[in-house]
Amino acid sequence: MLSHLELITRLGMAALLGGAIGFERERLSWAAGLRTHMLVCVGSCLFMIVSAHGFMDVLEHEHVSLDPSRVAAQVVSGIGFLGAGSILLRGEIVRGLTTAASLWTVAAVGLATGGGLYVAAGSATVIILIILAGIKPLERWYFSSRQKREVMISAERGRLTLHVLEKEIGAATSRISTFIVQQQGDGSNLDDVLIAFSRMSENDFRILLDKLQRVPGVLKLDAKGPQERRGR
Known part of the structure; x- marks a missing residue:
């Protein structure tokens, strides 16, 4: 014992x-x-x-x-x-x-x-x-790092805003962690828009890219990661 x-x-x-x-x-x-x-x-x-x-x-x-x-x-x-x-x-x-x-x-x-x-x-x-x-x-x-998705968009000047994104992609706007709009150059009619999405799978990101492609004013998409450059 x-x-x-x-x-x-x-x-x-x-x-x-x-x-x-x-x-x-x-x-x-x-x-x-x-x-x-x-x-x-x-x-x-x-x-x-x-x-x-x-x-x-x-x-x-x-x-x-x-x-x-x-x-x-x-x-x-x-x-x-x-x-x-x-x-x-x-x-x-x-x-x-x-x-x-x-x-x-x-x-x-x-x-x-x-x-x-x-x-x-x-x-x-x-x-x-x-x-x-x-x-x-x-x-x-x-x-x-695995779930963060970024896309660079070339759009017509002033056409792509958070309000427009909310209307076009709906609930996915809640996953936007970064939204930066910059004019391509002095006097240019185009904007470079960088959007980063957090906690998003690759399949959801592909679906989102298709929606972004159809947003009025979007001319070109350049997704970072496994996605390939898309043109319109």
Whole structure:
């Protein structure tokens, strides 16, 4: 049986490791934050301790054998109700999947701590924090660069405005992140219009280019990316 000091050490370490992961979720104002992750980790740790060491007196009887992993195994599936509660549906966008995954993973950290696998629990905590806090900026940069679409338009002077675009392409105007109009030269009757769209797939961008091609006053399109130059 574990000593009292070892028991307290495992539970305390579980609280610290779970709190480290929960703090990252707390700063982003998710419902499952610091206290939730700490409770999940400490609870999992206690389940592991009970599963591995809580039935020693029963094992002293003849012809009695127990599987110490049975109680701990229920944590893996049982934590799902908390994960489901952290997932939200906002319109057509599902939010909270990462937090649900972090709850499930922090339960594993608690189990490892309860089993005395301190190195595994500590290493997993560091890796989880890197995934949650370190990779997110890289992921955001990668997808924003992949989904940003730009088009250079040559149009008749003064014909292409935001009001005209809103009328011609509708809701797609909400994705415009940059709109720059510049006269091609002194006395020129043409404008160079640079438009950048954010969070747009390639297929949506192709459809949008077809709409822009039909806007009155547009003479030529030059889309940046896989699109080829178009003339009218």
